[in-house]
Amino acid sequence: xxxxxxxxxKIAHLARLDFSExxxxxxxxxxxxxxxxxxxxxxxxxxxxxxxxxxxKKKTPYREDEVKPFEDIEILLKNAPEVKxxxxxxxxxxxxx
Amino acid sequence: xxxxxxxxxxxLKLLTExxxxxxxxxxxxxxQIKRYDSKVKAFLxxxxxxxxxxxxNSDKRRKEGKAGLLEGIPLSIKDNIHIKGHPTxxxxxxxxxxxAPYNATVIEKLTQEGAVFIGKTNMDxxxxxxxTENSAFFPTHNPWDLERVPGGxxxxxxxxxxxxxxxxxxxxxxxxxxxxxxxxxxxxxxxxTYGLVxxxxxxxxxxxxxxxxxxxxxxxxxxxxxxxxAGHDPKDSxxxxxxxxxxxxYIYQNEKTSFKIGLPKEYFSETLSPEIAxxxxxxxxxxxxxxxxxxxxxxxxxxxxxxxxxxxxxxxSSNLARYDGIKYGFRAEAKNLLELYKKxxxxxxxxxxxxxxxxxxxxxxxxxxxxxxxxxxKVRTLIKEDFERAFKEVDLILAPTTPTPPFKLGxxxxxxxxMYLSDIFTIxxxxxGLPGLSLPVGLTEKGLPVGAQIIGPAFRDELVLALAYxxxxxxxxxxxxxxxx
Numbered sequence: 137x138x139x140x141x142x143x144x145x146k147i148a149h150l151a152r153l154d155f156s157e158x159x160x161x162x163x164x165x166x167x168x169x170x171x172x173x174x175x176x177x178x179x180x181x182x183x184x185x186x187x188x189x190x191x192x193k194k195k196t197p198y199r200e201d202e203v204k205p206f207e208d209i210e211i212l213l214k215n216a217p218e219v220k221x222x223x224x225x226x227x228x229x230x231x232x233x
Numbered sequence: 234x235x236x237x238x239x240x241x242x243x244x245l246k247l248l249t250e251x252x253x254x255x256x257x258x259x260x261x262x263x264x265q266i267k268r269y270d271s272k273v274k275a276f277l278x279x280x281x282x283x284x285x286x287x288x289x290n291s292d293k294r295r296k297e298g299k300a301g302l303l304e305g306i307p308l309s310i311k312d313n314i315h316i317k318g319h320p321t322x323x324x325x326x327x328x329x330x331x332x333a334p335y336n337a338t339v340i341e342k343l344t345q346e347g348a349v350f351i352g353k354t355n356m357d358x359x360x361x362x363x364x365t366e367n368s369a370f371f372p373t374h375n376p377w378d379l380e381r382v383p384g385g386x387x388x389x390x391x392x393x394x395x396x397x398x399x400x401x402x403x404x405x406x407x408x409x410x411x412x413x414x415x416x417x418x419x420x421x422x423x424x425x426t427y428g429l430v431x432x433x434x435x436x437x438x439x440x441x442x443x444x445x446x447x448x449x450x451x452x453x454x455x456x457x458x459x460x461x462x463a464g465h466d467p468k469d470s471x472x473x474x475x476x477x478x479x480x481x482x483y484i485y486q487n488e489k490t491s492f493k494i495g496l497p498k499e500y501f502s503e504t505l506s507p508e509i510a511x512x513x514x515x516x517x518x519x520x521x522x523x524x525x526x527x528x529x530x531x532x533x534x535x536x537x538x539x540x541x542x543x544x545x546x547x548x549x550s551s552n553l554a555r556y557d558g559i560k561y562g563f564r565a566e567a568k569n570l571l572e573l574y575k576k577x578x579x580x581x582x583x584x585x586x587x588x589x590x591x592x593x594x595x596x597x598x599x600x601x602x603x604x605x606x607x608x609x610x611k612v613r614t615l616i617k618e619d620f621e622r623a624f625k626e627v628d629l630i631l632a633p634t635t636p637t638p639p640f641k642l643g644x645x646x647x648x649x650x651x652m653y654l655s656d657i658f659t660i661x662x663x664x665x666g667l668p669g670l671s672l673p674v675g676l677t678e679k680g681l682p683v684g685a686q687i688i689g690p691a692f693r694d695e696l697v698l699a700l701a702y703x704x705x706x707x708x709x710x711x712x713x714x715x716x717x718x
Binding site: 139143144147148150151152153154155163166167169170171173174176177178180182185186187188189190191192194196197199206208211212214215216217218224226227229 | 317318330331332334335427428441467470471473533535536538539540542543550554557558559560561562563564567568569570571573574575576578579582587588590591592594595598605607608609610611612613614615617649650653664665666691
């Protein structure tokens with residue numbers, strides 16, 4: 137197989153995903169099949185080819201760094217899973233000394 | 234009123250002559266939804282009260298002499314484009330309760346032109362898929378045969394337009410997500426040149442490939458919609474600074490213009506189903522009367538699917554990192570932050586989305602970047618150069634939109650690679666950033682729609698529309714799904 141279940145677990149951690157043990161094996165097989173299919177690109181000689189990351193040959197446009205306040209803060213907070221006193225609540229990320 | 238005769242162009246005429254009001258028109262479209270949406274399931278969200286209020290306002294504006302380009306026309310919008318105050322779910326559990334906090338630029342523009350929004354359409358989750366079966370809520374059914382898929386990812390939009398649930402729609406196309414469902418549902422759909430239409434307010438999937446585009450019943454309608462949504466937007470750094478032509482005027486002026494049309498031999502190979510080849514051959518025969526037709530070669534076509542399924546997931550894995558359960562979207566109960574991220578994403582994303590995030594993360598990870606992402610980006614250059622060479626010889630390219638007619642629900646869902654290969658004729662256009670359009674050219678023996686694809690050079694979208702208009706007039710098909718008859 138092009139990829140092992142150990143590697144799949146590692147990639148899942150990097151991607152902040154979680155797979156159960158039952159999901160892991162079929163998923164590893166599927167990914168392996170797809171990665172094997174990608175191998176056909178190896179037959180293309182790209183030794184003198186530069187990559188295309190973007191279809192437009194456009195430079196990043198610049199603008200003045202001016203603050204434009206977003207008017208509807210309320211609607212943004214409505215989408216937050218947990219809000220307290222106008223702030224989004226998150227799990228504690230610092231340990232007590 | 235015979236709904237089958239109704240298009241944006243014909244409705245605008247009736248509205249101008251005072252023979253119908255936007256309120257009546259909107260009610261007709263809402264009636265279609267009530268009658269047929271339980272069968273086809275094109276919509277994730279319909280808001281009748283909102284639609285009727287917009288229509289009433291439109292009628293007022295028209296009375297005051299302030300009619301826009303699309304004044305009073307009911308449209309549906311794919312559920313990955315923001316309309317302020319209404320849901321944008323991307324057909325995902327992770328955004329099931331999300332309310333758009335602002336308007337996409339295309340929505341601002343359509344609003345300025347007087348359009349009436351009736352609802353949000355179903356799609357493959359985060360636009361990842363070719364059948365609309367990856368919607369986390371329910372699949373959409375093809376209006377020509379309810380056992381078949383409408384295509385994807387904008388399957389809801391294509392179905393809605395085919396069933397006159399709204400006279401047009403907006404979708405997004407990253408690898409064929411407008412053109413393929415348009416072909417499967419017998420409507421016209423266009424992916425404009427990358428950079429022609431602002432992507433501000435479109436939920437990002439693969440940023441170097443995504444493009445918003447219109448669905449309609451006729452090429453004239455498509456030209457009107459494109460004119461309304463195109464143009465430079467400082468809020469999208471990839472938006473091109475170009476003058477937007479009057480597409481409708483252009484296609485009328487070029488009703489009889491002869492073009493040099495290329496037929497790429499790699500698209501007319503043994504992978505093409507005879508059911509698709511036949512109506513295409515008939516169309517080509519008709520075109521030979523006015524146009525110069527020649528065979529061309531796009532030699533790197535066969536590598537497009539592999540290239541795309543490295544590039545698009547790589548970009549998606551980065552774009553979808555924002556769904557972390559913190560600021561918006563689904564949040565799982567968890568003991569600590571890491572667990573919160575993992576559990577929220579594991580529950581919130583569906584199978585295909587996870588598959589692509591994994592592929593993308595793998596292709597970008599240390600030790601594999603060169604072999605996958607960099608390699609694919611180099612092959613992308615070769616695919617782009619194939620088209621550049623071709624457009625030195627011909628004005629436009631004519632090709633099939635899909636290798637097969639619409640397949641059955643469940644037929645390909647268990648085999649992701651087979652599903653990916655169904656995009657083989659549409660993907661190269663996104664990799665190269667070109668305009669592509671699909672229009673119906675006939676029906677198979679089983680009565681399923683067949684689409685032809687027209688591809689043009691970058692920022693020559695008007696040429697693509699002009700040829701499509703000629704073909705449409707020549708064929709005079711007038712397709713209505715049997716479900717409606």
